[in-house]
Structure formats: structure tokens, C-alpha cells
Amino acid sequence: MSGTGTTTPIPPVAGRADGYRPGRTLPLRVELARQVKRRRTLVMGAVLALLPFVLVAAFAIGGQPEGRNGRVTLMDTATASGANFAATCLFVSAGFLLVIPVALFCGDTVASEANWSSLRYLLAAPVPRARLLWSKLTVALGMSLAAMVLLPVVALGVGAVAYGWGPLEIPTGGSLPAGAAAQRLLVVIAYIFVSQLVTAALAFWLSTKTDNPLGAVGGAVFLTIVGNVLDAVTALGDWRDFLPAHWQFAWADLIQAQPEWSGMIQGAAVSVAYAVVLFALAFRGFARKDVVS
Incomplete structure (x- = not known):
């Protein structure tokens, strides 16, 4: 402080512009708007929203499902109520279909920027590398969760119209009230999301290693399929407990x-x-990567 009572201004950090805040670069709303408007997002959303309609049409053409060899499964109770139909949609899609949006959103996010040669310009903005990854990862995981919510929500509405709003009929006998069934389905969605984190992480890691989005997405899907194949090998015994695929329908x-x-x-x-x-x-x-694209 000087003798006149005024404070001495703090000089700016060398190489940093006045007002620059690393934590405010690449806001989530900007990244979200960019990703939502992309064609692959719209196509993926349309596919998930159309699946319940396809299944309703299949049941209408093929007739009511029946038990096989006296054993009733979740698929066999699909038309019992809207809740049953929503649970069935999750059952038929959790093993593969829901893997695709997770791998797509998380595997495409960084690799596409490198493929478009825009990644280096984002970093030159300058956006700190950790900030860029956190923004892209947060948006990718959010969109993956939205995809998992979209399918059962549409299925619940379509099923309620087609088969009525009622309790969830348990395949082994008994039923759950509609309110309790809705709560269980929310927990199911949360679990499916957590179980798909390994696919999301694998796709995201590959996305930081390559400038080929298809390679990152395809690699994550391929390795997920390999995990499913290994889980089917009963000779592995207890080793299958270490495979994420082993628990996907828990x-x-x-x-x-x-x-x-x-x-x-x-x-x-x-x-x-x-x-x-x-x-x-x-x-x-x-x-530590040398970003040149």
C-alpha cells in the first residue's frame, strides 16, 4: 500500500489474458448444445424411441407370448401391463442396444474433435486439457443416461396405451403395484447406467488415443461383445465374476x-x-499427449 492510501494493482500472470478463468472455459451448456444438435444424437434418440412401437407391432402380429416348457419368463409377461412392457424393453435392449449409445457418446466425443482437426484449436482457446475432458465426459455420460431413461419412459407410455396401466406381473408369481413397479424400474435404470460405466470408460479412453471416432466406438462395442462371449464360457468358473458382463442382468x-x-x-x-x-x-x-490435429 502506498502513502496516499491506494493499493498497488497486482500484475497479471505472464502469458495469461486479463479476466481469463480456466474453470469457465468450454461451459457444459455449450458442449451439451453442440452434442445434442449432432445428427448421430438425433438418430440414436429416434431408434430408442421407436423400439417400443416395433415390439408392440411384433406382439400384435405374433400374438400373445406364451410360457415355454411350463416356465414363464419376463418376456412372457410383456403384455400384462405397461410396467411389464417397459421392463421387457429394458430386458431385450440392456445386453446390446443400450451399449451403443454409451459407446457412441463417450467414444466419439474427443476423437471426433481430433478427426475434424478442431481439437488443437480448442486447446489453444485456451481450454485446459483436464477441463476439456471433464466437460466432454460429463456431457457424454449425461446423454448416455438420457438414452437409458428415454427407452423405458416411451415404453411405459406405449405399453400403458396398448396393454393398460396396472401392476407389474412377476414371472414367478405375484405382482407389484404400479407405484412400486415404477420405483423398481428407476432403480433398474440406475443400475444399468452404473453397469455400463465400464463401456463408457473404455470408449472414452479409446477416444483420447485415436483421431478415428469409428475406431473408438467400434473398439468399445467389440470388447463389450468379447466380454459377453467370455461370460458364456462356463469353463471359466468363478473367473467370470470379474467380468462386467456377468452381472449385466443382475x-x-x-x-x-x-x-x-x-x-x-x-x-x-x-x-x-x-x-x-x-x-x-x-x-x-x-x-501428456502431443495433440497435432
Whole structure:
């Protein structure tokens, strides 16, 4: 402070413009607007929204599902109510269809910028590398969750119109009131999202390693399929417990009178463990990467 009572201004940091705030670069709303407007987002949303209509048409043409060899499955109760139909849509799509939007949104996000030769310009803005990855990852995960919510919400509405609003008929016997069924479906969606974190992390890591979006998305989908194949090899025994694919349908334990949580807890733990490692590799590798595109 000078003798006149005025304060001495703090000189700006060398190489940094006045008013620059690293945490305010690439706001989430800007990244979200960019990703939502892309054609692949609109196409993916349309595919997920149309699936319930396709299944209703299939049941209308093929007739009511019937039990096989005296054993009733979730598919066989699909037309019992709107809640049953929504649960069936999740059942038929969780193994593969819902993997695609996760791999697409998380695998395309960084690699597409490199492919368009715009990644280096984003970093020159300047957007800190960690900030860029956090913004893109947050938006990609948000859009993946939105995709998982869109399908059952549309299915619940379509099913309620086609088959009525009523309790969820449990395949093994009994039923759940509509309100309780809706709550269970919310938990199912949350679990499917957590179980797909490993696919999201794998796609995101590949997206930071290549400038080919198709390679990142396709690689994540391919390795997810490999995991499903390995899980079908019963000779692996208890080793399958370490495969995320082994627990992808553990949420079916909620579709019963007394829910069972142990499988879902194990599945969530396995998925999160793999995801944390892969996300860490993505951030660590990208921080040291020589970005030339």
C-alpha cells in the first residue's frame, strides 16, 4: 500500500489474458448444445424411441407370448401391463442396444474433435486439457443416461396405451403395484447406467488415443461383445465374476416380491472399479499427449 492510501494493482500472470478463468472455459451448456444438435444424437434418440412401437407391432402380429416348457419368463409377461412392457424393453435392449449409445457418446466425443482437426484449436482457446475432458465426459455420460431413461419412459407410455396401466406381473408369481413397479424400474435404470460405466470408460479412453471416432466406438462395442462371449464360457468358473458382463442382468433380481441386492452390489463394484482405472488412464494419457490435429 502506498502513502496516499491506494493499493498497488497486482500484475497479471505472464502469458495469461486479463479476466481469463480456466474453470469457465468450454461451459457444459455449450458442449451439451453442440452434442445434442449432432445428427448421430438425433438418430440414436429416434431408434430408442421407436423400439417400443416395433415390439408392440411384433406382439400384435405374433400374438400373445406364451410360457415355454411350463416356465414363464419376463418376456412372457410383456403384455400384462405397461410396467411389464417397459421392463421387457429394458430386458431385450440392456445386453446390446443400450451399449451403443454409451459407446457412441463417450467414444466419439474427443476423437471426433481430433478427426475434424478442431481439437488443437480448442486447446489453444485456451481450454485446459483436464477441463476439456471433464466437460466432454460429463456431457457424454449425461446423454448416455438420457438414452437409458428415454427407452423405458416411451415404453411405459406405449405399453400403458396398448396393454393398460396396472401392476407389474412377476414371472414367478405375484405382482407389484404400479407405484412400486415404477420405483423398481428407476432403480433398474440406475443400475444399468452404473453397469455400463465400464463401456463408457473404455470408449472414452479409446477416444483420447485415436483421431478415428469409428475406431473408438467400434473398439468399445467389440470388447463389450468379447466380454459377453467370455461370460458364456462356463469353463471359466468363478473367473467370470470379474467380468462386467456377468452381472449385466443382475437387476432382474428386483423384478420379484422380495428384491435381492447382492448381485447388483457385486456388479456395480466390478463396473466402477474398471471404470475408475480406465478414466484415470484417459486423463493421464491425454495430459501428456502431443495433440497435432
